[in-house]
Amino acid sequence: MNLQQDEQVQPGRGASVMEPTHGEKLHPAPPNRPASPASIPPALDVVDVHASFRERRSKLPVLNGLSLTVEQGEFVAIVGPSGCGKSTLFHIIGGLLKPEEGQVLMNGHDVTGQRGKISYMPQQPALxxxxxxxxxxxxxxxxxxxxxxxxxxxxxxxxxxxxxxxxxxxxxxxxxxxxxxxxxxxxxxxxxxxQELMLLDEPFSALDALTRSDMQRWLLDIWEQNRRSVLFITHNIEEALLLADRVYVLSNRPATVLHEVHVPFDRPRREEITEESAFLERKRQIAQWMREEQQKARLS
Structure with a gap:
């Protein structure tokens, strides 16, 4: 499968959506999980969020009109360059920070700046x-x-x-x-x-490769049992494609959504799909986008 194809822009979001060639369509929702009816609002809807920090007398932009959604029972992953603002986004969703502009909606209700609306798992166990x-x-x-x-x-x-x-x-x-x-x-x-919505902030980053692989398989099995709505941050492209229904690729800081990738593989999902050509093509394409962002950062 060649992923160097035309990209369609999702209305109102400004991010390209990966579409396959040869007439094959990637579903808006994974094959084993129908899309939520139009009458059911998303578990999470981040709408045109802007955020920045004060650095002495200057202003450091962090998020630049970032928008994303997590449907009910959907597993969504975010990948992006280090320092692009992924953790800041989580702080805004969790109500620890309030955006300069934009809204955070959960189940159709504006919860911008409100705490206690999400369950959260950080990089370290924090037990x-x-x-x-x-x-x-x-x-x-x-x-x-x-x-x-x-x-x-x-x-x-x-x-x-x-x-x-x-x-x-x-x-x-x-x-x-x-x-x-x-x-x-x-x-x-x-x-x-x-709280129904779970935010997972690179929960396996501190683990060795073998333990991380075991935890990925374990997480897939547990998630299949309860289908909680999940937003998952990771730097590992393979991990994002293995676990998620959709993957958002963020730009350098100030972050916005560059691409939205629909992951078409059936569930229950097994580790063997990481060796399939369709999986490897998507992995290579996302890696290329990430390298391009890194190159932009070096030249800026």
Missing amino acids: FPWRTIEDNVLLAGEVASSAPPRAEALAEARKWLSSVGLAGFEQAYPHMLSGGMQQRAAFLRALLSP
């Missing part, structure tokens, strides 16, 4: 060392205003701890677990949060 794994997993529910009774939450947590391979470690402390096991506990904490 409290004085709490057991069980208590760390329960933390998200404890701080939520709509938390279930502890007995009910504990039963749910224990069921999931068993299903993710952490049975027998409920009373262990974080330092007693491997890096991959800590990441599983951190992901489970986010998964059991009452």
